[in-house]
Amino acid sequence: MTSVFTPAGRRALRFILIALPLSIAASSCKEAGPADMVAAAVDSVSYRAHLEYLASDLLEGRGTATRGGRLAAQYIATQFERIGLTPAGDSGTWFHQVPIVALTPDPTFKATGGVNHPLVYRQDYVAWSMKNAETVNAKAPAVFVGYGIVAPEYQWDDYAGVDVKDKIVICLVNDPGLRDSTIFKGKILTYYGRWTYKIEEAARHGAAGILIVHSTESATYPWTTVTASWTGEQVRLEQPETSLIFAGWIKDTSAAGLFAAAGQDLSALTKLAYTRHFKAVPLSFSIDARIKSVVRHSATVDVLGRWDGSGAHKDDVILIGGHYDHFGIRTPVKGDSIYNGAEDNASGTAAVISTAEAFVKSGIHPGRALIFCAFGAEESGLLGSQALAASPPVPLKQMAAMLNMDVTNLHGKTTDIAVLGAEQSSLGDIFAASAKAESLKVTTNEESLIAGSFFRSDHFPFAKAGVPALSVEPGTDFVGKPAGWGAEQTKQYTDERYHQPQDEMLPWFSMTGTMQQVRVIIRTAMSVGAVEAQPAWNATSEFHAAGETRLH
Numbered sequence: 233m234t235s236v237f238t239p240a241g242r243r244a245l246r247f248i249l250i251a252l253p254l255s256i257a258a259s260s261c262k263e264a265g266p267a268d269m270v271a272a273a274v275d276s277v278s279y280r281a282h283l284e285y286l287a288s289d290l291l292e293g294r295g296t297a298t299r300g301g302r303l304a305a306q307y308i309a310t311q312f313e314r315i316g317l318t319p320a321g322d323s324g325t326w327f328h329q330v331p332i333v334a335l336t337p338d339p340t341f342k343a344t345g346g347v348n349h350p351l352v353y354r355q356d357y358v359a360w361s362m363k364n365a366e367t368v369n370a371k372a373p374a375v376f377v378g379y380g381i382v383a384p385e386y387q388w389d390d391y392a393g394v395d396v397k398d399k400i401v402i403c404l405v406n407d408p409g410l411r412d413s414t415i416f417k418g419k420i421l422t423y424y425g426r427w428t429y430k431i432e433e434a435a436r437h438g439a440a441g442i443l444i445v446h447s448t449e450s451a452t453y454p455w456t457t458v459t460a461s462w463t464g465e466q467v468r469l470e471q472p473e474t475s476l477i478f479a480g481w482i483k484d485t486s487a488a489g490l491f492a493a494a495g496q497d498l499s500a501l502t503k504l505a506y507t508r509h510f511k512a513v514p515l516s517f518s519i520d521a522r523i524k525s526v527v528r529h530s531a532t533v534d535v536l537g538r539w540d541g542s543g544a545h546k547d548d549v550i551l552i553g554g555h556y557d558h559f560g561i562r563t564p565v566k567g568d569s570i571y572n573g574a575e576d577n578a579s580g581t582a583a584v585i586s587t588a589e590a591f592v593k594s595g596i597h598p599g600r601a602l603i604f605c606a607f608g609a610e611e612s613g614l615l616g617s618q619a620l621a622a623s624p625p626v627p628l629k630q631m632a633a634m635l636n637m638d639v640t641n642l643h644g645k646t647t648d649i650a651v652l653g654a655e656q657s658s659l660g661d662i663f664a665a666s667a668k669a670e671s672l673k674v675t676t677n678e679e680s681l682i683a684g685s686f687f688r689s690d691h692f693p694f695a696k697a698g699v700p701a702l703s704v705e706p707g708t709d710f711v712g713k714p715a716g717w718g719a720e721q722t723k724q725y726t727d728e729r730y731h732q733p734q735d736e737m738l739p740w741f742s743m744t745g746t747m748q749q750v751r752v753i754i755r756t757a758m759s760v761g762a763v764e765a766q767p768a769w770n771a772t773s774e775f776h777a778a779g780e781t782r783l784h
Contacts, residue, residue, distance in 0.1 A: 266596045267669070267758040271751040273590040276743040279750075282311070282582035286556065287574035287737045294573060295560020296609045297332065297530040304556050304581075308535040308606045311585050316592045317537030320603050320625050328534040330608050330619040331470040333364050335525040337463070339478070344371070345517040349493040351486065357443065358462040359480030361523045362431075363473055369522050370400065370477040372440045374515040377401045378505035379408055380430045380442075385772060386416055387508060394512035397438035398475070400519045402487070403430055406450040408506035421452075421684035423696075423774050427481075428687070435474035441521060442476065445498075447484035452683055455483055467612040469619055470529070478521055490517070532557070532608035534616045536625060539591050541761060543599030548630045548766065550598070550757050551699075552587055553605030554580030554637040555616065555690050559731065568733035575725065575735055580637035581606055583750050590754060598761030600632050607690045610638075617690035621697045628782045632766040633659055634701040635753050636691035641706035641745030643721050648675045648707035649752055652686045656775060657700035659756070659767045666755035670748055675707060695775050698782030700767040702756075704749050
């Protein structure tokens with residue numbers, strides 16, 4: 233046996249000491265799977281650099297159709313190209329066009345048919361044109377359609393047995409589960425309770441107009457929010473027009489007075505409306521509406537980059553996205569007029585770029601292709617994601633899943649992670665397994681479910697189109713922090729920085745929490761890519777029917 237005290241022995245010992253870590257590393261690499269390798273390639277330094285630039289004053293708040301917004305889109309496209317993605321936008325470019333129309337309404341309404349009940353704009357109602365014309369008129373009988381919901385999975389049809397074509401429908405806000413916890417999802421808001429759904433359903437039935445009855449009891453926001461949100465410029469995606477001439481809200485007390493003037497009882501009709509026995513009621517008055525609008529056309533872009541798949545389903549895609557826009561330059565708050573949107577959503581945009589970087593750096597191609605999406609005009613009403621869902625880069629049936637990152641965790645490392653939509657599809661179980669691989673438990677934010685947060689970010693237009701979708705959210709159990717600290721930080725952000733100029737790059741931001749979220753997204757995408765079948769909507773989901781339609 234060679235002694236370690238001889239020259240030859242010392243050389244042998246040095247070789248062993250050098251080779252031992254290498255052999256351990258080699259052994260670890262053999263044990264690491266493809267998802268581990270991509271997750272290990274996540275780079276917090278690169279992420280911070282993207283975040284700092286996107287949230288800087290140089291980009292002037294990344295407003296839609298502004299210089300700052302265009303600079304942000306070009307920066308993201310440049311990063312996608314530098315990383316090594318391929319363009320997935322229109323005509324072989326990085327960009328997907330998002331045409332926008334904005335209308336500032338000036339409506340005049342009155343009830344006719346023997347009813348003498350004035351309706352005062354802002355005080356009693358708000359309304360806007362659903363056409364792209366400077367002036368629209370609608371005069372038609374009114375019909376009370378309860379909650380205005382058609383939900384086969386809940387054996388519910390408020391439009392059964394009534395023809396509302398070319399008529400004006402009046403319906404209640406929210407869904408009946410708010411009043412009866414045994415139907416729908418109880419206090420948890422379904423999409424059927426959203427005002428956007430009610431407008432869409434009225435259009436599907438050929439109505440000429442819709443008024444949604446607002447009540448503080450049923451809505452999650454007061455009438456002052458209604459008047460603030462729906463009396464200024466109304467921005468939407470330019471797309472084929474429907475039968476609807478106008479849409480609007482009417483205050484509950486104003487609606488009750490109008491019904492009473494016509495000899496009908498809104499309170500009694502409302503009680504009937506939250507039962508399955510309800511039948512739509514023709515009303516004994518008509519609405520005469522005239523809306524003048526200042527019309528403005530503009531456009532923005534989504535930025536799309538592709539990383540090819542490698543399996544039997546390589547033509548399928550998984551979307552990984554987040555919105556890059558914010559509010560631009562607006563009214564100063566505490567002397568600052570640039571609404572930087574660092575957390576909302578430079579954080580998510582930088583995470584999308586960093587996720588793409590990790591895949592390319594690792595050289596791993598999942599079984600299904602990835603399309604990385606930076607959406608424009610989210611703050612204007614999910615317009616960028618709406619445009620992409622309406623005119624997708626691949627057929628909808630090839631979209632296996634959509635994973636969204638909107639306001640990532642910049643507060644530090646957690647033991648948990650939250651997600652919107654876990655209960656809706658089989659993606660929930662896949663996400664939970666991916667979180668477990670990162671030693672994270674998945675928690676549910678009950679307040680987000682009640683408030684309908686699932687319907688308010690860029691994953692949602694894809695869910696409506698039938699694509700299983702999730703939106704990752706920060707956890708609340710922070711390592712080294714006392715119980716309740718995470719909830720306190722969320723409240724502080726909501727109260728002091730959300731949609732304010734104070735949402736800017738802060739010196740205490742930590743990248744560790746976002747890196748956890750990015751690794752879970754990576755593992756989820758890898759798992760979706762590896763399985764034979766695409767994720768599926770649960771039978772109880774309001775998007776199940778859309779999912780079935782998408783695949784056939």
